[in-house]
Amino acid sequence: MRLARAIPLALTVGATAAAAQERTRTNEITNGVGMEFVLIRPGSMVVGRFQPTCPTPPSGGPQRDPVDARARWTAEDYRRCEEMVKRDAMPGFTVRIDRPYYIGKYEVTQAEWRTVMGTNPSVFQGTKVEGDADRHPVDNVTWEDAQAFVSVLNATDTTARYRLPTEFEWEYAARAGAERDLTWAQINRQAQLALVDKGTTQPVGGKQPNAWGLYDTLGNVWEWVQDYYNEKLFADPTPPRAGTEHVLRGGSFLSDVKNTTYFTHAAGPGSGFDVGFRIVREVR
Amino acid sequence: MAVFMATWPCGILLPLVFGAGELSAQVGRIPEGFTPLFNGRDLSGWHVSRTTHHGTTPSVTVEDGAIVMRQRPYGQGGLLLTDRKYRNFELYLEAKPDWGTNGGVFFRSTEGGSAYQIELEGGGTGGTGSLIGEMLRISKSAKPADIGRVWKPDQWNSMRLRVVGDVPHVTLWVNGVRMWDVTEERNDLIADATEGMIALQLHWSATYTPVPDAFEMGESWKPGAAHRYRNIGIKELR
Numbered sequence: 001m002r003l004a005r006a007i008p009l010a011l012t013v014g015a016t017a018a019a020a021q022e023r024t025r026t027n028e029i030t031n032g033v034g035m036e037f038v039l040i041r042p043g044s045m046v047v048g049r050f051q052p053t054c055p056t057p058p059s060g061g062p063q064r065d066p067v068d069a070r071a072r073w074t075a076e077d078y079r080r081c082e083e084m085v086k087r088d089a090m091p092g093f094t095v096r097i098d099r100p101y102y103i104g105k106y107e108v109t110q111a112e113w114r115t116v117m118g119t120n121p122s123v124f125q126g127t128k129v130e131g132d133a134d135r136h137p138v139d140n141v142t143w144e145d146a147q148a149f150v151s152v153l154n155a156t157d158t159t160a161r162y163r164l165p166t167e168f169e170w171e172y173a174a175r176a177g178a179e180r181d182l183t184w185a186q187i188n189r190q191a192q193l194a195l196v197d198k199g200t201t202q203p204v205g206g207k208q209p210n211a212w213g214l215y216d217t218l219g220n221v222w223e224w225v226q227d228y229y230n231e232k233l234f235a236d237p238t239p240p241r242a243g244t245e246h247v248l249r250g251g252s253f254l255s256d257v258k259n260t261t262y263f264t265h266a267a268g269p270g271s272g273f274d275v276g277f278r279i280v281r282e283v284r
Numbered sequence: 285m286a287v288f289m290a291t292w293p294c295g296i297l298l299p300l301v302f303g304a305g306e307l308s309a310q311v312g313r314i315p316e317g318f319t320p321l322f323n324g325r326d327l328s329g330w331h332v333s334r335t336t337h338h339g340t341t342p343s344v345t346v347e348d349g350a351i352v353m354r355q356r357p358y359g360q361g362g363l364l365l366t367d368r369k370y371r372n373f374e375l376y377l378e379a380k381p382d383w384g385t386n387g388g389v390f391f392r393s394t395e396g397g398s399a400y401q402i403e404l405e406g407g408g409t410g411g412t413g414s415l416i417g418e419m420l421r422i423s424k425s426a427k428p429a430d431i432g433r434v435w436k437p438d439q440w441n442s443m444r445l446r447v448v449g450d451v452p453h454v455t456l457w458v459n460g461v462r463m464w465d466v467t468e469e470r471n472d473l474i475a476d477a478t479e480g481m482i483a484l485q486l487h488w489s490a491t492y493t494p495v496p497d498a499f500e501m502g503e504s505w506k507p508g509a510a511h512r513y514r515n516i517g518i519k520e521l522r
Contacts, residue, residue: 052359052490055502068409070383070437072511073503077384080507081358085490088357123475184497196398197421199474223337229334233357248335252420254398254474257335263492267334271394273475 012015029102032157035117036104037281040173048234056082067211083157090279095168095173095235103165103173104278106204106215107137107278123273137221137276143246143268146150146224146277161282169280170249173261176211184257191219193260195253203255218260219275222248229267290327294494311442317375318517321366324349336397350514355505359490363397363483364371371479372521375445378514384506386487390418391447392473392480397482402456414464423469434459448521450478456474484513500517
């Protein structure tokens with residue numbers, strides 16, 4: 001059901017009320033807006049591993065029977081490929097997450113945005129989606145818009161501190177302990193992706209969660225994180241202190257399975273209608 | 285020999301003789317009345333997509349007055365987008381794709397690369413000149429009857445593309461010869477957009493790390509190969 005009126009949370013729910021409405025379960029907490037968070041415990045992961053591979057002759061790939069011999073790979077092409085793969089491979093680096101944090105179980109929804117901000121900037125609302133858009137992720141938000149949401153939420157609910165996740169917090173939570181990338185079959189079970197036939201965002205939580213109970217970390221909408229973009233394939237051990245764009249993670253309903261992976265280090269501005277976010281609630 | 289009639293932008297009906305006389309190949313310069321999209325010196329007016337699945341860090345350089353696109357790092361392609369969006373237009377460009385490659389020219393593209401695409405393969409092989417969707421289901425595709433008769437491998441080839449209407453009516457000429465003329469059955473674009481960017485695509489050929497059930501794309505881009513574009517111009521239409 002769509003909310004009858006858009007009323008900013010700041011006008012309706014004070015800090016005390018927000019705290020009173022919170023529900024806490026083991027490893028999960030729900031705030032006064034109804035946003036659910038999952039506790040993420042400290043640990044470590046290897047970030048930025050890049051190990052592309054060359055085709056094995058004959059690969060049986062799409063050019064196995066090219067119409068012209070000049071399109072076929074020669075022995076020199078295979079040799080050069082091995083050389084380039086060796087040159088470009090990166091072992092990655094270890095990132096330690098030292099402190100626990102809560103992260104949104106879902107992407108921020110349109111209903112949550114409207115409750116907090118009193119508006120709804122989403123493209124996919126009204127007649128643009130089937131059914132009720134309230135449980136769809138908010139879309140068409142800039143990084144600055146996401147910061148504004150966090151700012152209003154913090155001003156309203158002073159019992160907690162909310163913010164965007166850092167890129168490493170996002171990746172650690174999305175990977176949920178996985179060391180290797182998911183298979184494409186696993187990604188398809190978890191992600192709303194490749195909805196190329198007049199596709200739209202989808203209600204949050206419609207696919208399988210990851211191993212730590214988070215939904216839609218892959219697909220549905222790209223998610224803003226706090227960090228500036230370094231214009232490289234993967235993050236650096238230390239994020240840049242300045243930049244022109246911020247990092248986007250996770251892919252969207254309009255992404256391909258190839259980049260709808262928790263390895264992809266993308267950046268704004270994105271396509272607008274497939275860009276949203278989830279937030280972190282710090283552990284006190 | 286097939287003879288078609290087509291309306292040129294100026295409204296004059298011109299006979300198009302397929303397979304024989306070409307209107308005018310015009311390779312080597314932008315047609316009169318077109319506005320350059322590429323200044324031949326730098327990438328002003330263009331930017332790299334940071335959200336396409338083909339890759340976010342392609343090598344894009346300007347060499348001898350041409351845009352040259354190569355994978356970087358190995359297996360990761362990319363997408364070079366115009367900063368501006370276009371609705372109805374004629375686009376002219378010249379392309380020279382190396383053998384053993386796959387890319388294309390996008391139009392009405394999103395930042396992430398959901399778009400109508402004119403396929404472009406090295407040597408003019410395969411689907412070169414075909415109208416397909418990229419991260420987009422299109423209602424009607426198109427394919428040249430015999431691209432091999434007009435494409436000149438290892439040379440500059442001109443492409444002239446006309447796009448008109450929210451439900452787009454699309455016409456493609458290669459080296460001055462009309463390849464096809466098609467009107468879609470609907471506006472296929474996501475969120476019913478009616479405009480988008482022009483973009484040059486460089487296909488991916490390897491995942492970040494081995495994925496056991498990934499498509500085998502390894503031979504879709506020869507190591508070190510490039511796609512080159514020059515003399516890119518546009519004429520916006522009502």
